[in-house]
Amino acid sequence: MAQDPREMFVERVKRIDPLFREGDLRAFWPRLRGLVAMAPDRVDVSIKKSHYLASLAARSLARGDPESALAFLDFADRAVERSHLNAFRISLKATG
Numbered sequence: 001m002a003q004d005p006r007e008m009f010v011e012r013v014k015r016i017d018p019l020f021r022e023g024d025l026r027a028f029w030p031r032l033r034g035l036v037a038m039a040p041d042r043v044d045v046s047i048k049k050s051h052y053l054a055s056l057a058a059r060s061l062a063r064g065d066p067e068s069a070l071a072f073l074d075f076a077d078r079a080v081e082r083s084h085l086n087a088f089r090i091s092l093k094a095t096g
Helices: 005-022 025-036 043-062 066-079 087-095
Strands: none
Touching (some): 005 043, 025 043, 025 066, 043 066
């Protein structure tokens, strides 16, 4: 049985997030692009993408890396349907 795209997204986040936590953004970005390219027609997955990108921006700010935070927010602007962007992400971008 095929796995649900939402579950597949969550599993991929679990696989790539350690790279972010370790600060290996060079290895992380290509995997993030692949993750965000998943299931472009699924609203539920798109909303999860918005939440994940917002969390990456917030965590980047928390570790003193505003340039990466802005890069994640800019990527969200380009890669996620505007109506799926969460309010937290929008407010982060406004204050950045």
